[in-house]
Amino acid sequence: xxKQDENLTLPHRLAQSIRNQLIAGVxxxxxxxxxxxxxxxxxxxxxxxxxxxxxxxxDGLLRYEPxxxxxxxxxxxxxxIDIYRVRRMIECKALEDGHPKHPALAKMRRAVEKAFxxxxxxxxxxxxxxxxxxxxxxxxxxxxxxxxxFYAQIAAELRLSFGLLDNPELLHSPYxxxxxxxxxxxxxxxxxxxxxxxxxxxxxxxxxxLAAFSRTVQAQA
Amino acid sequence: xxKQDENLTLPHRLAQSIRNQLIAGVxxxxxxxxxxxxxxxxxxxxxxxxxxxxxxxxDGLLRYEPxxxxxxxxxxxxxxIDIYRVRRMIECKALEDGHPKHPALAKMRRAVEKAFxxxxxxxxxxxxxxxxxxxxxxxxxxxxxxxxxFYAQIAAELRLSFGLLDNPELLHSPYxxxxxxxxxxxxxxxxxxxxxxxxxxxxxxxxxxLAAFSRTVQAQA
DNA sequence: CTGTCAAGATTGTTGAACAATATTTTTCAA
DNA sequence: TTGAAAAATATTGTTCAACAATCTTGACAG
Numbered sequence: 001x002x003k004q005d006e007n008l009t010l011p012h013r014l015a016q017s018i019r020n021q022l023i024a025g026v027x028x029x030x031x032x033x034x035x036x037x038x039x040x041x042x043x044x045x046x047x048x049x050x051x052x053x054x055x056x057x058x059d060g061l062l063r064y065e066p067x068x069x070x071x072x073x074x075x076x077x078x079x080x081i082d083i084y085r086v087r088r089m090i091e092c093k094a095l096e097d098g099h100p101k102h103p104a105l106a107k108m109r110r111a112v113e114k115a116f117x118x119x120x121x122x123x124x125x126x127x128x129x130x131x132x133x134x135x136x137x138x139x140x141x142x143x144x145x146x147x148x149x150f151y152a153q154i155a156a157e158l159r160l161s162f163g164l165l166d167n168p169e170l171l172h173s174p175y176x177x178x179x180x181x182x183x184x185x186x187x188x189x190x191x192x193x194x195x196x197x198x199x200x201x202x203x204x205x206x207x208x209x210l211a212a213f214s215r216t217v218q219a220q221a
Numbered sequence: 222x223x224k225q226d227e228n229l230t231l232p233h234r235l236a237q238s239i240r241n242q243l244i245a246g247v248x249x250x251x252x253x254x255x256x257x258x259x260x261x262x263x264x265x266x267x268x269x270x271x272x273x274x275x276x277x278x279x280d281g282l283l284r285y286e287p288x289x290x291x292x293x294x295x296x297x298x299x300x301x302i303d304i305y306r307v308r309r310m311i312e313c314k315a316l317e318d319g320h321p322k323h324p325a326l327a328k329m330r331r332a333v334e335k336a337f338x339x340x341x342x343x344x345x346x347x348x349x350x351x352x353x354x355x356x357x358x359x360x361x362x363x364x365x366x367x368x369x370x371f372y373a374q375i376a377a378e379l380r381l382s383f384g385l386l387d388n389p390e391l392l393h394s395p396y397x398x399x400x401x402x403x404x405x406x407x408x409x410x411x412x413x414x415x416x417x418x419x420x421x422x423x424x425x426x427x428x429x430x431l432a433a434f435s436r437t438v439q440a441q442a
Numbered sequence: 443c444t445g446t447c448a449a450g451a452t453t454g455t456t457g458a459a460c461a462a463t464a465t466t467t468t469t470c471a472a
Numbered sequence: 473t474t475g476a477a478a479a480a481t482a483t484t485g486t487t488c489a490a491c492a493a494t495c496t497t498g499a500c501a502g
Contacts, residue, residue, distance in 0.1 A: 009485075044487085048485085048486060048487080050454095054272050058279040060367075067454075083367065085364065085365045086365050089314055089363065090310070094310075145303060231454075231455070256483075257483075266455060267456090289464070289483085290484065443502105446501085446502100447498105448499085450496085452493105454491100455492085458490105460485100460488105461485085462483105465480105465481080466480080467478100467479085469477085471474105471476090472473105
């Protein structure tokens with residue numbers, strides 16, 4: 001994936017591969033990950049795989065059930081609510097205190113443009129990625145590497161929930177204009193307004209995800 | 222340690238032991254943790270120890286240097302600033318939005334009383350623990366398990382920095398009265414004032430830690 | 443149909459092995 | 473003596489094979 005992936009240690013790379021398969025939907029929520037067969041399919045030893053599992057459980061993407069194995073985490077309504085609670089808290093505060101000259105603002109702008117470009121060519125997956133980048137950039141306004149890492153984790157978990165959903169267009173495209181407005185408000189030195197707008201926006205997004213989620217779960221039951 | 226520790230898997234228990242040795246100062250920042258000797262001293266295999274290492278690196282308590290081994294993380298000024306930035310953001314917001322009837326408030330009160338009791342008997346380590354409990358309870362006001370977990374991680378990292386310091390009395394005792402006041406303000410339905418007080422309090426605490434830290438580092442150089 | 447029990451599969455953990463990379467020691471030339 | 477190159481040693485990265493502990497499955501008896 002990245003340039004220096006070769007440098008990283010095997011369990012790290014493994015974890016990254018599994019992470020990719022998770023957000024790509026190859027591995028599905030609730031699915032059991034057998035040590036033997038996964039190790040086999042990746043051509044690594046069980047021990048290395050177990051190290052990767054430990055990393056991913058810390059990310060909240062996998063769940064350990066002692067003596068039974070590891071399973072892909074199953075997002076539920078409570079976790080979605082929890083994640084949005086955290087997002088409102090962190091993103092809004094970061095935006096509110098964000099300085100108009102902060103370098104992260106440029107990232108936000110770039111993410112917005114990328115999202116529009118992807119939409120124009122019907123690339124909904126690209127829109128989704130760009131949208132995630134936009135929100136990560138908001139968090140960067142707070143200038144905390146620990147917060148950035150925490151947010152990345154939350155975001156990965158949320159993507160797992162998205163995986164259950166079917167319609168990326170519905171999920172991301174309504175917010176492109178709002179994203180652009182938020183950038184504008186922050187550039188205009190009106191961070192409070194930007195934060196308020198983001199808060200409403202997250203409320204709406206949460207409702208959409210919860211609604212789509214309960215439909216999906218219902219369909220499965 | 223806890224009742225059902227026996228249930229947990231070995232790498233988890235190992236990680237907990239190492240964590241304890243870290244905050245107790247048995248293992249010191251920068252120290253190299255040799256796989257062979259540590260595995261030997263815990264009477265476990267290298268493989269199990271490595272799984273525990275993975276968990277602890279995710280906590281930010283250990284650092285991997287590829288092909289060189291794992292080292293106890295060395296707190297520096299930047300990390301202390303980062304941690305306090307996160308604390309201000311999360312704790313103040315949690316307090317500000319905290320409902321006066323929230324169960325976490327009772328926890329806060331208990332932690333305050335415990336801190337005073339410990340102080341009266343000169344148990345400074347107890348004062349420190351109680352103080353940490355107090356702040357964890359503040360975060361619980363936000364009703365997010367993910368935030369709680371994140372804060373626990375940050376707190377552990379901060380304790381590592383405290384380990385470098387020598388004077389727990391100076392570090393915790395000035396804040397006991399403020400803690401009590403914060404509880405009072407929240408109970409009185411004045412969360413904004415409580416949050417403001419906490420913010421000032423954290424500023425002061427940060428300065429103390431930074432000052433003590435630079436003294437310590439200077440002394441070592 | 444239900445509960446029991448043995449057989450089989452999977453996880454939990456270990457120990458040994460070996461390649462790849464660091465570190466230390468030795469050697470040797472300037 | 474000093475310093476750099478080279479050899480020897482130790483450590484990490486990763487795999488494999490083994491076995492105990494636990495879980496799952498399926499047959500069987502009632």
